[in-house]
Amino acid sequence: MLGLAPAMKLCLAFGGPSDERNISAGSLKPWVSWLSGCADVELEVLFFDRERRAWRLPAAYRHTNTCEDFESQLDPERRLDDAGLDALLAAQDVVVPLVHGAFGEDGELQRRLERVGVSYVFSTPEALERTLDKAACYARLAEAGLEGPRHLPVTREAWRAAPEQVLLHVRGLAAAEAPGLAVKPLRGGSSLGVTLCDPSDLGAALARAFEHDDTALVEERVLGGEFSVIVLEGEQGPVALAPTEVETRAPLYDTRAKYLHGEGARLHTPLRSSEAVGAVRSAALAAWHALGLRDMARLDGFLTPDGRVLVTDVNGISGMGFSSFGFLQTSMCGLSHGDLITLLVERALRRAGSAERLRLAESQAAGRRVHLLFGGTTSERQVSRQSGVFAGLSLLSRGHAVHFFLMDLSGRYTEVGLFLALHHDVEEIRALVEAPETRARIAALAREIGAELGFDTARSTRHLRVGPTTDLPAAVQDADFVFLGLHGGPGEDGRLQAALEVLGKPYNGCGPEASCLCSDKVASLRRAAGAELAGVGVPAQREVDLGELLDWTREGDFALRHRVLCEALGAHALVMKPAADGCSTGVKLLRDGRELEGFVRAVLSGVSELPAGALGAGSRPLKLPVPAPRRWVLEEALVDPAAPPLPRGDLNARNLRPWFEGTRYVELTCAVLEDPASGALVAAVPSLTVAVAGELSLEEKFQQGVGTNLELDAFLGPVLVRTIRTRVEALARALGIEGYARLDLFYDRHRDRVLLLEPNTLCALTEATVLYSQAASTFGLTPPEVLERIVEVGLRRAGRGADAQDSSPSRTAITSMPAR
Numbered sequence: 170m171l172g173l174a175p176a177m178k179l180c181l182a183f184g185g186p187s188d189e190r191n192i193s194a195g196s197l198k199p200w201v202s203w204l205s206g207c208a209d210v211e212l213e214v215l216f217f218d219r220e221r222r223a224w225r226l227p228a229a230y231r232h233t234n235t236c237e238d239f240e241s242q243l244d245p246e247r248r249l250d251d252a253g254l255d256a257l258l259a260a261q262d263v264v265v266p267l268v269h270g271a272f273g274e275d276g277e278l279q280r281r282l283e284r285v286g287v288s289y290v291f292s293t294p295e296a297l298e299r300t301l302d303k304a305a306c307y308a309r310l311a312e313a314g315l316e317g318p319r320h321l322p323v324t325r326e327a328w329r330a331a332p333e334q335v336l337l338h339v340r341g342l343a344a345a346e347a348p349g350l351a352v353k354p355l356r357g358g359s360s361l362g363v364t365l366c367d368p369s370d371l372g373a374a375l376a377r378a379f380e381h382d383d384t385a386l387v388e389e390r391v392l393g394g395e396f397s398v399i400v401l402e403g404e405q406g407p408v409a410l411a412p413t414e415v416e417t418r419a420p421l422y423d424t425r426a427k428y429l430h431g432e433g434a435r436l437h438t439p440l441r442s443s444e445a446v447g448a449v450r451s452a453a454l455a456a457w458h459a460l461g462l463r464d465m466a467r468l469d470g471f472l473t474p475d476g477r478v479l480v481t482d483v484n485g486i487s488g489m490g491f492s493s494f495g496f497l498q499t500s501m502c503g504l505s506h507g508d509l510i511t512l513l514v515e516r517a518l519r520r521a522g523s524a525e526r527l528r529l530a531e532s533q534a535a536g537r538r539v540h541l542l543f544g545g546t547t548s549e550r551q552v553s554r555q556s557g558v559f560a561g562l563s564l565l566s567r568g569h570a571v572h573f574f575l576m577d578l579s580g581r582y583t584e585v586g587l588f589l590a591l592h593h594d595v596e597e598i599r600a601l602v603e604a605p606e607t608r609a610r611i612a613a614l615a616r617e618i619g620a621e622l623g624f625d626t627a628r629s630t631r632h633l634r635v636g637p638t639t640d641l642p643a644a645v646q647d648a649d650f651v652f653l654g655l656h657g658g659p660g661e662d663g664r665l666q667a668a669l670e671v672l673g674k675p676y677n678g679c680g681p682e683a684s685c686l687c688s689d690k691v692a693s694l695r696r697a698a699g700a701e702l703a704g705v706g707v708p709a710q711r712e713v714d715l716g717e718l719l720d721w722t723r724e725g726d727f728a729l730r731h732r733v734l735c736e737a738l739g740a741h742a743l744v745m746k747p748a749a750d751g752c753s754t755g756v757k758l759l760r761d762g763r764e765l766e767g768f769v770r771a772v773l774s775g776v777s778e779l780p781a782g783a784l785g786a787g788s789r790p791l792k793l794p795v796p797a798p799r800r801w802v803l804e805e806a807l808v809d810p811a812a813p814p815l816p817r818g819d820l821n822a823r824n825l826r827p828w829f830e831g832t833r834y835v836e837l838t839c840a841v842l843e844d845p846a847s848g849a850l851v852a853a854v855p856s857l858t859v860a861v862a863g864e865l866s867l868e869e870k871f872q873q874g875v876g877t878n879l880e881l882d883a884f885l886g887p888v889l890v891r892t893i894r895t896r897v898e899a900l901a902r903a904l905g906i907e908g909y910a911r912l913d914l915f916y917d918r919h920r921d922r923v924l925l926l927e928p929n930t931l932c933a934l935t936e937a938t939v940l941y942s943q944a945a946s947t948f949g950l951t952p953p954e955v956l957e958r959i960v961e962v963g964l965r966r967a968g969r970g971a972d973a974q975d976s977s978p979s980r981t982a983i984t985s986m987p988a989r
Contacts, residue, residue, distance in 0.1 A: 742758060
């Protein structure tokens with residue numbers, strides 16, 4: 170937790186007109202998490218919409234996943250006119266612009282800040298203007314002797330007027346050794362609108378780039394390893410940190426690979442070549458000075474096979490999500506998230522002539538040692554890493570002493586430092602655990618970079634810890650509380666819960682019996698149906714095993730099979746999913762026999778992923794559990810053939826309302842929290858969840874800035890919403906839920922029935938999950954406060970709550986809050 174001088178006013182700005190605005194929403198969250206709990210900070214959050222209009226954002230919306238989730242519900246009185254915006258900005262001690270793309274990274278917002286005379290973090294308007302325009306940036310770097318790819322800007326008008334002339338010029342960019350092209354928006358980032366193509370496909374690639382900018386940049390395709398490096402300005406000047414090597418699994422490191430962690434790329438920090446590390450760091454510093462950057466920036470590029478360093482993208486305001494390159498690389502040399510936030514804010518304070526300092530106390534305040542378990546043995550282990558890291562960092566921001574423990578595929582545990590935990594892939598972490606020579610090289614470089622930043626050896630290497638690999642009793646022996654960040658398998662089916670009870674260790678979530686029940690999609694729905702709750706039902710199901718699926722492939726005629734199954738379940742279409750695994754792994758909507766056959770054969774073949782198009786035109790990539798579980802469920806798909814299509818454009822409440830009115834079945838998610846004071850289970854206001862392709866993808870569930878989750882009371886009246894919440898609470902009680910859970914549901918608008926899809930007793934706790942936005946909107950709790958509630962309930966269940974120290978303001982009872 171950070172403690173600031175009294176009356177310090179700090180403003181965070183995010184959003185903006187570009188398509189990177191939802192990445193900006195992710196960058197906001199670490200800052201809010203560390204600063205909102207500080208009694209000495211008067212925190213203001215400004216949202217800029219696509220028209221650059223400023224809104225004072227209510228606390229309830231600071232942790233939503235996308236801007237669309239709240240923007241059409243904002244109270245018009247919160248909108249600031251020009252004079253009001255200037256007055257608010259001028260009253261701040263520091264402004265932190267977290268707007269990516271246009272308005273934030275082209276200097277426009279910073280010019281306004283300079284005009285009103287307020288100090289701000291990151292680079293000046295002139296430096297930012299030089300970085301966002303990639304062609305101008307290349308020209309400036311070339312003047313400093315830094316090489317970039319050969320390139321050609323192409324405007325929409327030029328392509329429309331003379332495509333053959335453009336093609337003639339572009340063909341000269343493609344080299345013999347790398348004949349392809351890279352096409353991207355001239356101004357923008359996050360890999361939005363970027364395509365690798367042959368010259369013959371230039372038209373389609375330009376069309377994608379023109380969706381984001383009126384000018385595209387066509388470049389030669391560069392062969393070699395991709396890198397990303399942070400330059401951080403410390404007391405002794407700018408320091409290039411340890412570059413991250415991006416080992417892509419596909420030719421393009423696209424938006425999905427960047428922000429859906431564990432998918433699409435393997436990261437190596439630092440680069441695997443020691444010689445290349447120095448060359449990349451030197452080039453990054455040269456680019457920093459050439460562009461006149463300040464405070465912190467991220468530079469991306471390629472290291473060619475012949476050893477040349479090509480800088481291809483400069484990010485004046487780097488993405489600052491919880492596991493971003495910025496926090497990963499700074500943790501390697503000893504900086505925590507709170508440390509980095511402190512450093513950046515204090516630099517802005519000093520530029521304003523203030524000697525005030527931020528007081529950091531993020532590891533000792535509560536005196537509670539939390540051992541956080543993540544990873545695991547299931548196909549959900551990548552999401553588990555995201556859940557575990559976000560939960561751990563949130564508890565760190567509130568003063569808890571959090572220790573991260575990786576559960577490996579054999580069910581054993583290794584304590585890992587923050588640097589390892591922030592890696593995007595569980596396999597990356599495990600590889601480092603098993604490579605002491607690599608870790609020694611990392612530690613040596615961390616000491617070198619730390620010295621350049623003015624840190625001693627102990628500080629530089631404090632986040633690099635790797636402990637011995639042990640069993641569960643040894644891993645939790647010193648814990649005051651065990652936080653389970655695991656999903657599926659032994660972490661969620663009651664086995665670990667039973668073991669922790671034998672060991673006498675308090676933990677989060679349900680007890681063994683409810684965990685076992687709710688991990689089984691068949692048994693839990695059977696229990697819900699048997700409770701005979703008014704206004705509650707379940708979809709029809711049929712359980713199958715791998716043997717029966719194999720028989721189907723021998724018998725053939727999947728068209729008939731699909732028709733017979735639909736008739737038996739009273740369905741228009743089917744959903745097939747594992748009877749136990751979650752996180753959208755292996756969940757597929759099957760509209761016809763061809764899709765059923767393709768999916769069944771994929772399950773039986775043991776593949777780990779179905780690529781896009783594998784089940785027909787338009788089908789999306791789909792992860793499958795490996796090895797394939799024995800038990801599967803075929804379920805009535807709650808789809809309405811008469812439903813209107815989703816609207817074009819932003820999927821906000823305003824645009825979705827006509828679709829909602831014409832749709833029978835709408836998908837909902839609803840968080841349930843146990844009040845630590847009364848023990849009552851209280852449902853939040855559910856969220857309307859929109860699955861663009863019929864079933865929720867991994868991206869829509871867990872990727873920052875993707876997916877739509879809108880408060881149900883934006884579509885239904887308060888009486889009906891309260892009735893739905895009451896039914897969800899009754900369902901949670903019938904299932905024996907304790908602590909917290911997320912229930913996935915459908916609401917049948919024609920019959921006024923809530924239909925349970927599945928309960929999640931250790932639901933995802935990633936920064937993008939809807940549980941946090943629901944808790945904020947309904948109960949006024951921030952994510953760190955929600956997690957503290959979860960810990961408090963676990964301690965009280967173990968009989969330790971009365972003795973636990975807790976000075977958090979979140980101790981107010983949920984049931985006493987003005988819940989909506």
